[in-house]
Each structure stands twice: as structure tokens, then as C-alpha cells.
Amino acid sequence: MSAAHPAAPHEPVLVGETRARLEALFPKYPTRQACLLPALWLVQQARGWISEPAMAEVAEVLGLTPAYVKGVVTFYTMYHTHPVGRHFIQVCTTSPCGLCGAEDVMRALLRETGCGELGATSPDGRFTVVEVECLGACGFATPVLVDDDFHDSVSPEGVAGLLARYP
Ligand code: FES
Structure with a gap:
């Protein structure tokens, strides 16, 4: 892409x-x-x-x-009206996930991808990270979508390993 x-x-x-x-x-x-x-x-x-x-x-x-x-x-928010990274990352930060540490996961994603801020694309063009409302997996905080792949129970410590799967 x-x-x-x-x-x-x-x-x-x-x-x-x-x-x-x-x-x-x-x-x-x-x-x-x-x-x-x-x-x-x-x-x-x-x-x-x-x-x-x-x-x-x-x-x-x-x-x-x-x-x-x-x-x-x-x-529809799933259509992009501006360029995004090769991999589009959506992290739920709605209250139930927020209470379980989703903000820390989001910060780890922004740091490890190099995106720096939500909606921005990393300098290498690899990632864009956005926060989204409930992904329907409130019992599995923190849920993260990378492209079409769903990942549950993502922790800040697990972010680097997750990103490594998306060259
Ligand atoms: S509040 Fe995060 S998946 Fe529902």
C-alpha cells in the first residue's frame, strides 16, 4: 500500500x-x-x-x-481522507479501557512508533496511531487494531513486540 x-x-x-x-x-x-x-x-x-x-x-x-x-x-471513520502510514493502528481509550491503563498503551504506541502524536504518521511512513471509541472488547483491555488484525490485552511492555510484527 x-x-x-x-x-x-x-x-x-x-x-x-x-x-x-x-x-x-x-x-x-x-x-x-x-x-x-x-x-x-x-x-x-x-x-x-x-x-x-x-x-x-x-x-x-x-x-x-x-x-x-x-x-x-x-x-465513515474507517475511510481515510488523508495519507496514513503503511500500518494503521487504532487503540481504544474509552473509559473502561482507560481505567485499565489504555492511556499508557497509547503513549507507548506513540513513543515506539515515532508518531509522537495521535493522527500523525511516523517519519518512516510505517505507522499512524489514532484513538477510537469502544472496540467491543471491554473485557480485554487494552484492545488494539493494527490494520485488520485485532490484538487484545496489549500492555505498554508488549507494544514493541507487537510493532515488530508489522515491518
Ligand atoms: S471500552 Fe475499550 S473496548 Fe470497550
Whole structure:
């Protein structure tokens, strides 16, 4: 997954294999418009995030307006509207996990990744760390999502070992 610089000229994303994967979805949905969410996932998988020109591409292919597509992208927090690191880390800091030390895990993540602050990307482009609301695993503090992988009972001491699994 590569993250283009926000100021870089837009290179079409719905081409080649990504376009083929999108078109393979069409017969599975009643309309092209109904493919919007998976189409956005394909863009994010290809580029790491969804830029406004990419939203316009999706709109064009699916027969939607760019404003409609942007409304959907910005509604769901799992779509990235700016470049992120190769690995996207989400840590729950909601009260039950907070009481069990989630803030310490979050601080260890920021320190060990080099991100420094929430939402920032590490200088090597490897990680972005964000805090999220309840991940539905309140009995397993501290839960951490790295990309699509769920990790429970993460401690500050376990953070370095966890990160080592994500080059
Ligand atoms: S409060 Fe952290 S998973 Fe529910």
C-alpha cells in the first residue's frame, strides 16, 4: 500500500486490476451505485487513502455525484481522507479501557512508533496511531487494531513486540 503526497498530481486509481476488481462486483449488486462502499475500499487498498480526485473517479464510474461520494467517505471513520502510514493502528481509550491503563498503551504506541502524536504518521511512513471509541472488547483491555488484525490485552511492555510484527 503506498500513500501519495497530497499535493501530488492525481493518477487514476480505477484502472488495471483495481478496475477489474470493481467491475467484478457489479453483477453482485442491484445497481452500480450500490457498489459504493466496496468501491471505496478498493481505492483505499490501492492508495492507502481516498483523495477528492479519487472520490470523483468513483462518482463517475458509479453514476453518482462527487458530493454524494464525499458525504459517504467522510461519514465513515474507517475511510481515510488523508495519507496514513503503511500500518494503521487504532487503540481504544474509552473509559473502561482507560481505567485499565489504555492511556499508557497509547503513549507507548506513540513513543515506539515515532508518531509522537495521535493522527500523525511516523517519519518512516510505517505507522499512524489514532484513538477510537469502544472496540467491543471491554473485557480485554487494552484492545488494539493494527490494520485488520485485532490484538487484545496489549500492555505498554508488549507494544514493541507487537510493532515488530508489522515491518
Ligand atoms: S471500552 Fe475499550 S473496548 Fe470497550
